[in-house]
Amino acid sequence: MRTTGYGMYPKDIAALLAAAGEAAIVLTYVDHRAFTDVSLDRFASVNSTRLDWQGVEVLELSEEFDxxxxxxxxxxxxxxxxxxxxxxxNHAVPSVALEAEVMAAHAEMVVGSCYECWLYFTDGRVLIEFQDGEGFVAARVPN
Known part of the structure; x- marks a missing residue:
C-alpha cells in the first residue's frame, strides 16, 4: 500500500543510497509505519518534531552535530x-534501513542531507534524535 506524501523524493538521499549500495533498504510505507509504531510513536513530542525526553531513559546527550x-x-x-x-x-523522503556499521561509515551523508532525523536501533531498542545545530540525544525506547 503506497500512501501519497510518503517517499516521493528518494533523490534527496540518493548519495547515501548509492554509497551504501545493496546494504541500504528503502522501506515501503507499510514497513515505515511498522518501525514507527515500535520506536518514534512510543515518545511524546514537543513542538511537533522534537521528542519529549521526560520519563524515558536517556543514555547520552551530545552537543556535536556532525x-x-x-x-x-x-x-x-x-x-x-x-x-x-x-x-x-521530511516524510516525503522514504525511510531507509542499514546495518550499524554501514550507518557509521556514511554518517556524514546522513547529517548532511537533513536538518533532523531519528535513528532506531532495532535490536537494542535505542533511538537517536538529530537536530541540526543542537546535537544528538540517545534514549532507550519505552515499552
Whole structure:
C-alpha cells in the first residue's frame, strides 16, 4: 500500500543510497509505519518534531552535530550487524534501513542531507534524535 506524501523524493538521499549500495533498504510505507509504531510513536513530542525526553531513559546527550559525532554514537549504541532505521524529518523522503556499521561509515551523508532525523536501533531498542545545530540525544525506547 503506497500512501501519497510518503517517499516521493528518494533523490534527496540518493548519495547515501548509492554509497551504501545493496546494504541500504528503502522501506515501503507499510514497513515505515511498522518501525514507527515500535520506536518514534512510543515518545511524546514537543513542538511537533522534537521528542519529549521526560520519563524515558536517556543514555547520552551530545552537543556535536556532525558526521563524526553521529558515527561515534552509532558505534557506541549499535551492535555488529544490527539494523538501524533512519527516519527523516521530511516524510516525503522514504525511510531507509542499514546495518550499524554501514550507518557509521556514511554518517556524514546522513547529517548532511537533513536538518533532523531519528535513528532506531532495532535490536537494542535505542533511538537517536538529530537536530541540526543542537546535537544528538540517545534514549532507550519505552515499552
Amino acid at each position: 558526521g563524526d559525532g553521529l558515527r561515534e554514537m552509532v558505534r557506541r549504541h549499535g551492535a555488529e550487524g544490527e539494523l538501524v532505521v533512519v527516519f527523516w524529518g
